[in-house]
Amino acid sequence: MTLDQIDLALLTALTEHPRAGDLELSRQTKVARATVQSRLRRLTEAGVIADWDPTIDVAAAGFEVQAYVTLEIAQGALDEVARDLEAIPQVLEAYVTTGSFDVLCRVATRSHPELQATLVRIDQASAVVRSTSVMVLSVLVAPRVLPLLASAEPVPSRRAPAYRTAHRTRGKVFPST
Structure with missing residues (x-):
């Protein structure tokens, strides 16, 4: 699966705020709530989002x-x-x-x-x-994924543009104004 800028923004928002709901993720990524929901579903089905479990620090839980x-x-x-x-x-x-x-x-x-x-x-x-x-004596670099995803070549977003380049009126195509 190839990730685009919206996917990366959504994964970043989820990583920084793992308990955020769809509406909050929509605000943070500046995309529609339905887009957030469909992207989360697609990322989950593709296995990019592997689970919704909390990240547990085993050392903090007593297994140092x-x-x-x-x-x-x-x-x-x-x-x-x-x-x-x-x-x-x-x-x-x-x-x-x-x-x-x-x-x-x-x-x-x-x-x-x-x-x-x-x-x-x-x-x-x-x-x-x-x-x-x-x-293991100490953690030098904690487990992370976002720097890897961000380092990849940017893929254009699949999101429709905020404006239309043409609109139809009774079968005729006119340029946007």
Whole structure:
């Protein structure tokens, strides 16, 4: 899907004011409420807006010990590893990767002993051949998307112009005044 300037304005407004309703988003983006509604529906159906969940800071919720874990897994065991990782609540996300390891996970725990227990549990998965973990000390760049979207080549808006270049009167076309 290609995003235009209205889509970007709407996504920016949603990011800055996630609890804003359609009317407020209409005011902020300076487009009609019906346009906001149709754009939100289109962005949601296309998967650009993945969910309407709140963004939760796990460290602020008490899970301050975080780490990234790389996994080398047995060949053909991706489904099994996915099931094993999904069963561990401390695994926040996992991605299949290229390179010297197969899976990259992010984990969060309340303490170092809990992190150690989580790492042991990950290593006990039968398809995990080797794991390596790296502790997170602090957040340097928080998760973000808007700078990426804003850096893309601008796409002209699909919005109809505020004026018509011609109007019809009884079958005849006259230039706008």
